[in-house]
Amino acid sequence: MKNSDSFQRFLFEDVGIRGELVRLDASWQAVLQRHPYPANVSRHLGQALAAVVLLSGTIKFKGALIVQIQSQGPLYTLVAQATHRQTIRGIAHWRDPVPEGSLREVFGEGRLVLTLQNDGTEPYQGVVALEGKSLASALESYFSNSEQLATRLWLFADGQRAAGLFLQVLPAQIRAEDDWTRLVTLAETITEHEMLHLPFEDVLYRLYHEEKVRVFEAEPVVFRCTCSRQRIEAMLLALGKAEVEDILEEKGRIEVDCDFCNKRYQFDRVDIGALFSDEIKSAPSSTRH
Structure with a gap:
């Protein structure tokens, strides 16, 4: 048409x-x-x-x-x-x-x-x-x-x-x-x-x-949906390590569904461990030389 x-x-x-x-x-x-x-x-x-x-x-x-x-x-x-x-x-x-x-x-x-x-x-x-x-x-x-x-x-x-x-x-x-x-x-x-x-x-x-x-x-x-794994990771980082680990303890994995496109993002313990490990590595050092 x-x-x-x-x-x-x-x-x-x-x-x-x-x-x-x-x-x-x-x-x-x-x-x-x-x-x-x-x-x-x-x-x-x-x-x-x-x-x-x-x-x-x-x-x-x-x-x-x-x-x-x-x-x-x-x-x-x-x-x-x-x-x-x-x-x-x-x-x-x-x-x-x-x-x-x-x-x-x-x-x-x-x-x-x-x-x-x-x-x-x-x-x-x-x-x-x-x-x-x-x-x-x-x-x-x-x-x-x-x-x-x-x-x-x-x-x-x-x-x-x-x-x-x-x-x-x-x-x-x-x-x-x-x-x-x-x-x-x-x-x-x-x-x-x-x-x-x-x-x-x-x-x-x-x-x-x-x-x-x-x-x-x-x-x-x-x-076009603008959701991405990177955006979900940013959301999880904003929640904080303690709260994310509480969810992992209860459910064994974290699943996040995008309301707009129905895509499902899954994170297991290895994914979450790497996510917060990367955050620590990228955090600016407070040590002065």
Whole structure:
């Protein structure tokens, strides 16, 4: 299918408004293959993954952008991550049954957290209450309250694909209010079927054939988990030798499963002995000469 696993920027140059499109196919299927989600859970996770790709496209960074929902309701954890290399991963945790309905009905009382992990700098977090009818409306509220940028999102997902459309006023741009209203009104006519199945050029023609639109080259999106044995070793070192040895004593070995990709990492007594031996060898000496 054309535009499979693709992200594409476009720009209304004359009115200072930018847009983006994303469609996830194999990358979305890779997420679903690792966890058997109920339909209502997978729909929200797919929308979140589409959203995080769209939002990452507005930022110049090297690292990861994470959209996370923590709540007390049936769907109580949702995490979607995109990197500057357009790789994605995501996870959700829930209690049955997960109802249809508004964010409050699905998630209960909670909060929406956006975290930017930019290599070489401290992470930045923005937090807002989880309010609105949909994830799209909650994210729009975040941008309205935190960034003071008019922003709209349309997010869709089913068992095969996830897709999204994004519009935002460019910072420090002078524009007419009726330009924004016109472009948003046209976008409101898009259907789920069109977003999930039509090529991007057909979507843009369908919505904006009477507008002057500059379209940039599409970029590929792939599923990729960033877990590694080295990261797990760092976690074990952070726990400390005494606690790790207590776990070994109780269970005979240490097993750590990655929530995102289901990969299992195993450590026996020899592995742990070598790990903490290497830590001692690499520790700086306190002796002065």
